Amino acid sequence: MKKILAVVRREFVERVRTKAFVISTVLLPVFMVAMVLLPVLMMSGGDRTSRVALVDASTTNLGQRVSQALESEKIGKGADAKSRYTVQVFPATGDDLARVRDGLIAETGFSSSKKKDGWNGVMVLTDETLATGKLAYYGGNVGSLEAMSKLQRVVSSALTGVRLAKSGVDTALLKEAMKPADMDTTKVTDGKQTGQSGTESYLIAYFMGFILYIAILIYGQQTMTSVIEEKTSRIMEVLTSSLTPFQMLLGKVFGVGLAGLAQMAIWGGTVLVLSSQRLPLAGMFGMSADAAQSFPIPSMPPGLLVVFLLYFALGFMLYGALYAAIGAMCNTIQETQQYAIFVTVFIIVGFFAVFALIKDPTGPLGVTMSYVPFFAPFTMPVRWSLTSVPPMELVLSLTLMVLALLACVWLAARIYRTGILMYGKKPSWGELWRWIRA
Amino acid sequence: MTAASVRIESVTKRFSGHTAVNRLSMEIPSGGIFGLLGPNGAGKSTTIRLIMGILEPDEGRIVLFDSPHNSRALSQRIGYLPEERGLYKKMKVLDHLIFLGETKGIGRADARKRAQAWLERLGVSDWAQKKVEDLSKGMQQKVQFAGALLHEPELVILDEPFSGLDPVNAQVMKDIVVAIAAEGRTVLFSTHVMEQAERMCDRIAIIARGEMVVNGTVAQVKEDFGGRHVALGFTHDKARAANILADRALIARVDDYGASAELQMADGADPEQLLAALVREGVGLRRFEVVEPSLHAIFIAKVGADAATAPAGVAA
Numbered sequence: 001m002k003k004i005l006a007v008v009r010r011e012f013v014e015r016v017r018t019k020a021f022v023i024s025t026v027l028l029p030v031f032m033v034a035m036v037l038l039p040v041l042m043m044s045g046g047d048r049t050s051r052v053a054l055v056d057a058s059t060t061n062l063g064q065r066v067s068q069a070l071e072s073e074k075i076g077k078g079a080d081a082k083s084r085y086t087v088q089v090f091p092a093t094g095d096d097l098a099r100v101r102d103g104l105i106a107e108t109g110f111s112s113s114k115k116k117d118g119w120n121g122v123m124v125l126t127d128e129t130l131a132t133g134k135l136a137y138y139g140g141n142v143g144s145l146e147a148m149s150k151l152q153r154v155v156s157s158a159l160t161g162v163r164l165a166k167s168g169v170d171t172a173l174l175k176e177a178m179k180p181a182d183m184d185t186t187k188v189t190d191g192k193q194t195g196q197s198g199t200e201s202y203l204i205a206y207f208m209g210f211i212l213y214i215a216i217l218i219y220g221q222q223t224m225t226s227v228i229e230e231k232t233s234r235i236m237e238v239l240t241s242s243l244t245p246f247q248m249l250l251g252k253v254f255g256v257g258l259a260g261l262a263q264m265a266i267w268g269g270t271v272l273v274l275s276s277q278r279l280p281l282a283g284m285f286g287m288s289a290d291a292a293q294s295f296p297i298p299s300m301p302p303g304l305l306v307v308f309l310l311y312f313a314l315g316f317m318l319y320g321a322l323y324a325a326i327g328a329m330c331n332t333i334q335e336t337q338q339y340a341i342f343v344t345v346f347i348i349v350g351f352f353a354v355f356a357l358i359k360d361p362t363g364p365l366g367v368t369m370s371y372v373p374f375f376a377p378f379t380m381p382v383r384w385s386l387t388s389v390p391p392m393e394l395v396l397s398l399t400l401m402v403l404a405l406l407a408c409v410w411l412a413a414r415i416y417r418t419g420i421l422m423y424g425k426k427p428s429w430g431e432l433w434r435w436i437r438a
Numbered sequence: 439m440t441a442a443s444v445r446i447e448s449v450t451k452r453f454s455g456h457t458a459v460n461r462l463s464m465e466i467p468s469g470g471i472f473g474l475l476g477p478n479g480a481g482k483s484t485t486i487r488l489i490m491g492i493l494e495p496d497e498g499r500i501v502l503f504d505s506p507h508n509s510r511a512l513s514q515r516i517g518y519l520p521e522e523r524g525l526y527k528k529m530k531v532l533d534h535l536i537f538l539g540e541t542k543g544i545g546r547a548d549a550r551k552r553a554q555a556w557l558e559r560l561g562v563s564d565w566a567q568k569k570v571e572d573l574s575k576g577m578q579q580k581v582q583f584a585g586a587l588l589h590e591p592e593l594v595i596l597d598e599p600f601s602g603l604d605p606v607n608a609q610v611m612k613d614i615v616v617a618i619a620a621e622g623r624t625v626l627f628s629t630h631v632m633e634q635a636e637r638m639c640d641r642i643a644i645i646a647r648g649e650m651v652v653n654g655t656v657a658q659v660k661e662d663f664g665g666r667h668v669a670l671g672f673t674h675d676k677a678r679a680a681n682i683l684a685d686r687a688l689i690a691r692v693d694d695y696g697a698s699a700e701l702q703m704a705d706g707a708d709p710e711q712l713l714a715a716l717v718r719e720g721v722g723l724r725r726f727e728v729v730e731p732s733l734h735a736i737f738i739a740k741v742g743a744d745a746a747t748a749p750a751g752v753a754a
Contacts, residue, residue: 006540234524242513
């Protein structure tokens with residue numbers, strides 16, 4: 001036991017001291033913050049008021065109705081919210097439609113300072129619009145799917161209103177009838193509200209899967225590399241004379257795992273500090289307090305945290321043992337690739353299962369995968385965060401994981417015992433089998 | 439039965455294709471310096487790895503300290519310097535020694551004290567906070583040597599301990615090995631440098647092709663080898679000695695070093711006859727001495743000239 005601790009300490013201390021560790025500890029949060037901030041900043045760019053020129057070639061004064069609908073769209077909520085669109089209607093007849101339209105288009109879509117950008121877009125309404133829904137829009141922002149679908153939605157509902165009014169429905173009633181649904185989502189676990197919104201659950205699930213994926217890939221590979229290093233530096237021979245393969249393997253996997261956890265703890269701490277300070281920080285980035293509030297930093301309920309850490313630790317060691325065994329089988333990093341690919345496939349399948357689960361947390365795929373030890377570390381915490389998992393299922397899944405872990409460590413220790421002293425030649429599958437049985 | 443540190447009983451180890459150790463039996467008594475000699479590829483390192491439990495014998499068994507446990511369970515009592523030197527390159531020297539001590543079951547604080555003392559003794563204490571990779575090969579070897587001895591084992595197993603060291607460092611190591619033996623501990627080391635073994639060892643075993651060739655105390659081995667031996671030193675006209683040296687009625691075996699030679703007299707031949715013949719031919723002599731056979735001569739006689747001509751300093 002004391003010897004295992006010595007190995008754990010060595011692995012941990014030597015790893016944490018490296019430049020690579022320090023750099024990755026600092027850089028990854030920067031990278032992740034950028035990943036979160038960039039889309040927010042980009043999306044907030046879409047929240048500018050668009051100037052729309054409305055060419056009305058209809059005979060039913062359709063332009064005015066659509067323009068009213070567009071102008072009543074607001075950005076954000078509350079009394080001081082800006083209009084999403086400013087609209088100017090240009091009446092046209094069938095004859096001069098093309099001329100009016102082309103004249104407006106000629107003033108549209110300038111982003112440089114060469115010429116004043118007259119319009120963000122030109123919308124053309126005709127009689128056919130009311131009849132079949134056909135209309136045309138010319139603009140600089142047609143590539144933005146979100147902006148287009150929003151615009152289309154507004155026009156659609158305006159058209160619906162006009163059509164209904166035409167068939168004699170009262171305008172007041174119409175307004176009442178067309179009020180959109182506004183749904184607030186709250187996650188329920190064990191009959192209790194958790195206070196998490198749907199977005200938060202989703203973010204947590206995604207975040208957990210991502211962290212595990214990154215951690216296993218990076219630290220698993222590190223475990224493998226460090227075994228190879230021990231073989232090439234021949235230190236292994238001294239170690240095998242005083243340590244059992246089990247001690248070496250367990251010490252290594254634990255030590256590397258602790259280094260990984262330490263890094264996670266630093267990152268977790270950073271997130272906590274950042275989220276508690278998000279208002280002043282948002283100010284620094286020039287975001288309104290409102291935008292900062294809407295930018296969710298999920299909190300993890302303690303139950304989920306425990307489940308996540310449990311699966312994280314088990315999954316990490318499971319894959320760590322596999323990677324160490326691969327390291328013991330090979331002599332160079334290049335050689336490991338053909339074996340490591342199998343493990344990587346498991347990890348990737350596990351990671352992508354998270355997306356399937358987010359879509360359908362109670363489906364048979366997710367349930368099955370949370371029993372398979374190689375996938376459970378990814379899928380079970382996600383299931384737990386998205387739906388309520390019966391305790392029996394959790395216990396069963398954890399038991400399977402522990403059994404698989406023991407089996408893997410045993411198997412890896414067998415390979416380790418023989419493989420760590422094999423220099424020069426790669427084992428065949430047959431030889432590998434003999435090592436395990438020996 | 440005397441107390442034996444290591445008892446090897448009819449051990450065989452095969453690797454795919456060849457037998458590295460073939461029904462080898464030997465006993466390394468407690469105390470003193472035991473030399474394991476043999477040409478390259480004789481199975482010295484394999485034998486040592488078998489003793490260390492790094493390899494398992496296919497047949498036979500190895501008993502350490504007359505105990506039923508294997509070397510890993512007894513590793514606190516054994517120090518091991520493998521032939522393939524290896525340290526963690528990125529670790530600091532002192533940390534590394536502490537770690538090696540810990541793997542032998544020494545407490546951390548104690549290990550630190552001992553490591554510092556050893557670095558002092560080996561004259562590398564200035565390097566304690568340097569990374570291993572910054573050290574020269576010779577220095578790394580000294581560090582690893584210290585790592586093998588840190589826990590004051592009662593059995594020290596050194597595989598080619600002096601290879602790759604300059605004379606000064608080899609001297610330092612030699613002194614330490616002798617000091618260990620003087621404390622009543624046991625040293626087993628392998629080498630193919632016969633002069634060294636001859637000077638240091640109480641007992642030797644020569645193995646070749648995985649089999650025991652000679653085994654016993656150095657004096658006993660020499661006595662058993664028998665014959666009368668003459669050491670010659672030439673000054674000039676060595677060519678004139680060629681015919682005499684080729685005379686099989688006079689001389690059984692010649693080990694020619696150029697400026698000197700070691701001869702084994704043929705049965706019934708007299709060293710005086712040889713001296714007379716050499717003087718008659720006018721060979722210039724600076725030395726003519728009737729000597730004990732050197733281990734080197736015994737080694738070559740027993741193992742064969744081809745095996746012994748392999749360059750010194752190459753690990754077997």
